[in-house]
Amino acid sequence: MKIKDTAVGVMIALLLLTVVAVILLGGTAHTPSTGIRPLAEFYLKHCINVYNTTWWTSSPAAVTSMLWDYRGLDTYYETSVFFLAIISGAALFRIAEVKLKAEEGRGREELGLSIIVKTSTRIIFPLILAVSVSVALHGHLNPGGGFQAGSILAVGPLLLIASFSRRYLEDRLRLSRAKCVALFTVGLVLIVLVAALPLAMGGALMQNQPKYWSPKSPWGSLTKIGPLELSGTIFFLDIAELFAVGFGFTLLFLLLSMPEKEFRRLLGL
Amino acid sequence: MSIEHFLQLYCYVALVVIIMISLYGIVRGASLTKKLIALTIFGDVANALIIYVGYRLGEEVFVPVLPTLEPSPEDIAWFTSVAVDPVPQCLVITAIVINMAVTLFLAFLVIQAYRLYGTTVVKKIARLRG
Numbered sequence: 001m002k003i004k005d006t007a008v009g010v011m012i013a014l015l016l017l018t019v020v021a022v023i024l025l026g027g028t029a030h031t032p033s034t035g036i037r038p039l040a041e042f043y044l045k046h047c048i049n050v051y052n053t054t055w056w057t058s059s060p061a062a063v064t065s066m067l068w069d070y071r072g073l074d075t076y077y078e079t080s081v082f083f084l085a086i087i088s089g090a091a092l093f094r095i096a097e098v099k100l101k102a103e104e105g106r107g108r109e110e111l112g113l114s115i116i117v118k119t120s121t122r123i124i125f126p127l128i129l130a131v132s133v134s135v136a137l138h139g140h141l142n143p144g145g146g147f148q149a150g151s152i153l154a155v156g157p158l159l160l161i162a163s164f165s166r167r168y169l170e171d172r173l174r175l176s177r178a179k180c181v182a183l184f185t186v187g188l189v190l191i192v193l194v195a196a197l198p199l200a201m202g203g204a205l206m207q208n209q210p211k212y213w214s215p216k217s218p219w220g221s222l223t224k225i226g227p228l229e230l231s232g233t234i235f236f237l238d239i240a241e242l243f244a245v246g247f248g249f250t251l252l253f254l255l256l257s258m259p260e261k262e263f264r265r266l267l268g269l
Numbered sequence: 270m271s272i273e274h275f276l277q278l279y280c281y282v283a284l285v286v287i288i289m290i291s292l293y294g295i296v297r298g299a300s301l302t303k304k305l306i307a308l309t310i311f312g313d314v315a316n317a318l319i320i321y322v323g324y325r326l327g328e329e330v331f332v333p334v335l336p337t338l339e340p341s342p343e344d345i346a347w348f349t350s351v352a353v354d355p356v357p358q359c360l361v362i363t364a365i366v367i368n369m370a371v372t373l374f375l376a377f378l379v380i381q382a383y384r385l386y387g388t389t390v391v392k393k394i395a396r397l398r399g
Contacts, residue, residue, distance in 0.1 A: 008296055016289045023281050034327045040354040048335055049345060060335035062355040063362065071359060078363040085370035089377045143334055147366045229338060245366055252373045256380075264384055 043070060054212045058223045059140050059231035067145065068234050072195070072206035079191060079244065086184065086248040090177075093255040100262065112164045121163040128156040136242040140231040146241020153246030158253045166257045180251035187243030194237050208232040273326060280321060287314045301379045301389040305372065312368045316361045323354030333358065 036044075046055040047065040057065035067075050112118060132152035139145035160169050170176050198207040204214040209232050223230055291314065294307025324330075333355035335348050383389050386397055 005297075008293070012289050012293050012296075015292070016285060019285050019288075020282060023285070024278075034325065036323075036325055036352075036354045037356070040323070040356050041349055043355055044333060044349045044352050045345060048338070048340060050339065051342065060338060060340075062333035062335075062352065063358045066355055066359040067362065074360070075363060078367050081367050082370045085367070085374045089370075089374045092377050092381055141338075143332065145362070147362050151366060151369070248370070249373075252370070252377075256373065256376065260384075267384065 053210065054215065057209050057231060057234070059234055061139070061141060061143060061145075063143070064140055064145050064234055064238075065231070068206070068237055069208050076191075076195060076206070079188070079241075082245070082248065083188060086252060089252050089255060090181065093258065100258075100266065112168070113162070117163045121159055125156050125160065128152060128159070132156075132242065132246065136238045137235075139238040140234040141229060144238075146238040147245055149238065149242045150245025150249065153242060154249030154253065157250045161253060161257045166254060166259075169254070175250070177251060177254050180247045180254065183243055183247040184251060187240050187245070187247065190240035191237065191244060194233050194240060198233075208234060277326075281318075284314055284318045284321065288318070299390055299392070301382060301391060304391075305375055305379060308375070309368075309372055312364075312372075316364055316368070319357045319361055319364075323357035325351075325353045327351070 043066055044062055046052065047057050047062045048060045049056045057069035059065040059069075132149045135144040135152060136146055136149035139149065157169055157175065160173075195206045199205045203216060204211065207214055210216065223232070288311060291307045291311040295304050295311065298304040298307055329351045330353060331348070331351040333352045335344065337344055340348070379389055382394065386394050388394060
């Protein structure tokens with residue numbers, strides 16, 4: 001036991017020394033300095049460059065433009081990892097709603113935290129929803145976007161679960177687990193559509209604005225609808241991500257807050 | 270060594286030290302729950318480190334969002350000369366969400382292990398038979 005402890009300690013100390021040495025010798029290539037990498041400079045220069053529209057994304061937010069136009073595959077695969085994590089979590093907790101309801105019994109809606117907490121939650125909950133939708137809709141022009149908006153959206157149901165109960169969310173607000181799965185899937189299908197439609201319409205996969213290698217964008221360069229400033233399909237991607245991330249997390253929170261006693265009885269333990 | 274360089278090095282070393290502590294927690298934590306907590310810290314610090322690599326020193330530093338929709342060439346030149354590196358931020362946006370989803374999934378696994386074995390202490394689970 002002693003030897004094992006020492007070995008782990010020595011190994012971690014060695015790792016620490018190595019990492020610090022690597023940083024000191026310049027291994028991170030470009031520690032904070034007054035300049036930036038050429039790649040970053042390219043992205044910054046071209047994100048809303050009206051004078052060179054063969055490379056632009058027509059979005060002033062460099063991070064958002066990179067998320068879809070320059071590094072779309074990265075986002076796409078990370079969304080699939082997210083999908084896998086949610087689905088495997090849901091599969092572990094698969095249990096019939098009818099059975100669970102019968103086990104849980106009635107009169108549980110009355111439980112929850114004090115009236116002060118409940119009233120403040122009632123006030124805050126719509127605000128959270130409004131902020132998340134606003135972050136999603138402005139994501140292509142301002143800091144923000146679908147991922148962030150979805151994370152904010154999921155805080156609302158979590159707050160409700162904590163201050164009221166899970167039953168309140170599922171029975172009163174009618175946001176059942178099945179509905180969460182459905183909305184989550186709607187978001188994912190929208191992401192796939194936004195990604196694949198340009199290919200079907202003669203452009204490149206995940207294309208947004210016209211690019212050097214594929215000058216004909218199927219959407220044209222969709223930068224304006226009426227008075228609305230758009231950045232092509234980034235806007236739709238943000239809305240799709242809002243649904244996928246927000247309701248995916250809501251589903252997981254609903255599953256996490258399942259009552260332990262009833263669940264064990266249903267498992268036969 | 271100027272004060273800026275010292276602070277810069279200090280930030281790096283602090284982040285690396287926290288990573289090491291969380292690694293120790295992942296390896297030597299007694300309970301699965303504690304391992305999960307250490308893993309969360311590890312992920313968050315790794316994200317902070319990535320963001321920090323993209324930071325930029327200087328008199329004027331700006332977020333990577335252009336404040337105008339119809340920029341002149343001077344605007345673009347100014348933006349390129351002051352904005353921080355957007356690449357790490359882009360990677361971290363997705364990483365945070367994935368991190369949270371994976372953490373929740375692992376939390377499910379820990380809960381399930383607790384239901385089945387009645388304990389989350391790794392050594393006790395290893396001693397169980399059948």
